[in-house]
Amino acid sequence: MSRKPGQLKMLPTSAIHPDPKNPRTDMGDIDQLAHELKSVGQMDAITVYPHPEREGDYKIQGGHRRHAAALRAGLTELKCEVVPAPANADMALFTEALSTGTNHLPLDHLGQSQALQGLLTEGKTEAWIAKNFNIDKAEVKPRARLASQPKVAKLHERGTIDLLTAADILDVETETGDGSLFESVVDDLESSRWKQDQHDVTRLIEQKKANAKRNVLRVELTGQGAVEIDSENRYSGKWSKTDAVLSVEEHIAAGHQFDVSTPETVNWWAKTKTKAKQVSPERKAELELVRRLNGTLPTSKAARQQFVVSKIQDKKALTEAEDRELFASIFFAAKELNREQEQLIGQAINLPFPEPEGDESEYGETVKDRRAKWADQAYELVWKMTLGQQVRLYAWIQAAPAEDMAHKFNLYQRDSWEKAARWKPMRVWYQRLINFFDYIPDRDEVDAMLFAANQAGKHLDVELPVGAEVTCAGCGQHQVIAADVSTLCPTCDGGGN
The missing domain is CATH 3.90.1530.10 (Conserved hypothetical protein from pyrococcus furiosus pfu- 392566-001, ParB domain)
Incomplete structure (x- = not known):
């Protein structure tokens, strides 16, 4: 200047x-x-x-x-x-x-962020800054936000995370009010030797949020004198889940022990009156796996949905040819939108689908009016999307019924014709995610698919949504990926460099 x-x-x-x-x-x-x-x-x-x-x-x-x-x-x-x-x-x-x-x-990156934040504070616009300093306008505010967190700025400078991922990390403390959770995420990333894409970091954040919620429940219950059941009692045959609807104080008085199976769910166990057969070590391992998956699959679902949202919002996420092929694969599956699909559309366009408030009726005129206005606004926002964004959104809402159940291991099971039919739409969605979005199922999703496939009878459709299970020759992780790719996972094969 x-x-x-x-x-x-x-x-x-x-x-x-x-x-x-x-x-x-x-x-x-x-x-x-x-x-x-x-x-x-x-x-x-x-x-x-x-x-x-x-x-x-x-x-x-x-x-x-x-x-x-x-x-x-x-x-x-x-x-x-x-x-x-x-x-x-x-x-x-x-x-x-x-x-x-x-x-x-x-x-350095932190100095640039502080200077950009200083100019914004002085009233300069993103457009003015972009023009005068040859910076992409879309990057001005994300880069400026790093000024308040030197550790995150350092992660960005060394290439561990990109700007979008940095923004997600900065949002952790704002959303949760938990500074220790933010520090835990940053500490994990500081120890990483590889580049972490936005999806990897989203999984990490969601898992830590879930663990934090579990710990809050544990602290609350143990603070009232409740005892958490251990794995020995859980599978000893001497305890069983109770469906009794009691207060926490009543459960404790009855000698029940608790189990935090998910961040929102507490199960209570009572001593059985009749002696039951002790669970074998093999069956115990299977039950423990199911228990773990029921606790972690909600995290997989949340991270996967955020991944899809990022692909929908990114105009350049797929090539035009990939968009056309994706659209062709789901074009003839059109049907009237259901509630789950409307909710997913609202999430993708940042316009939440109206739900009843307070004592409002689901079918009341007030709720109907809000939803009618929402439909008009949603139409305008979707209409302004590129064709590629529309295709990705449409593909996602077709998977809404399956995604709605994907936080439970029960969806992955197919040891009956009914369960196999219920699993099939999710298998199709996984296949599209992998083929078109470059999505790689995480360990818990892979474990759920493989365990369910092993439990199903040979006469059922037990096909996995991808070619084969591969053990990475570099780090030993299991990945379910296309059969014709390298035996190195994306991180070890250079995807993390």
Whole structure:
């Protein structure tokens, strides 16, 4: 950005003061720069203006590294370009920092974020910033948000996460109010050696949210004197789930023990009156797997749905040819929208489907009116989508009935004709996710599919939604992926680099 040149002067280093709001956090190799200043001399003047609070002194507008190196080198004077005091010193500082030329050390990611946030705070628009500093307008605010979290900015700088993923991480504490949960997510990512895509991080966040909810329930119940059942009692044959509708105090008084099976569900166990057959180690392992899956599949579902939303909202997620092929595969499955489909559409277009409030009736006129207005707004928003976005949205809502049940292991089972028929739509949806969206089922989804397939009879449709189960030769993880790909998982095969 152009400005009128100032007056060149030699000024004592003691009279020159750094700006405390300087966004540059990485000064680089000060020792090397100090050696150059001492041996070669100062090539470029630093920019200063009269200090507003120290008469006869100056404040740095540009050249904080050279000033720090001069102090390190023991120089008593610096060549300075003295400019008039700016009308807005903060604006001038941030502008100077972002305008650093190629001959100087550029700002690190955190410094850029702080400078961008400073310009936004000073009232500059995203469009103005994008135009003047050659930054994608869509990146201005996401990058500026990193100013408040140096750890997340560092993860972005080293390539562990992209800007969209960084935004998801920053939202954790805002959404949950749990600072320790945010720190836990960041700590896990700091220890990762590989790039983490948005879907991986979403899974991590959702799992930690679920675990946090479970722990809250445990603390509440144990705080009231309840005892959590252990695996030995759970499968000893001496305890069984009770359907008795009692308060927590009544369960405790009856000697019942609790089990937090999901973040929202508490099961109570009572001692059996008749001696039951003890569960075999093999059956115990199967039951433990089902119990774990019922606790983790809700997380898989939430992460998968966020993954699909990101693909729907990204105009360039699929090629035109892939969009056409996807649309052709579901075009003839059209039918009248049901409630689950309307709710998914609302999620994808950020316009929640209206639900009854308070004591309102599902069929009341007020609710009907809100839903009619919602339908008009939804039509306009969907109409403005690209064809590709519409196709992806349509493919998703076709899977609504299956997705609605996908948080329970029961959906994956097909040991009867009825269950096999119920599983088939979800298998088709998984196949489309893998073929067109590059989705890779997580470990819990894979375990659910494989375990259900092993339990089903040979006469049933037990086909998995992909080619084969592969054990990664690099990390040993199990992945259900297409049969003709490398035996390395996407992370070990270079997808995480």
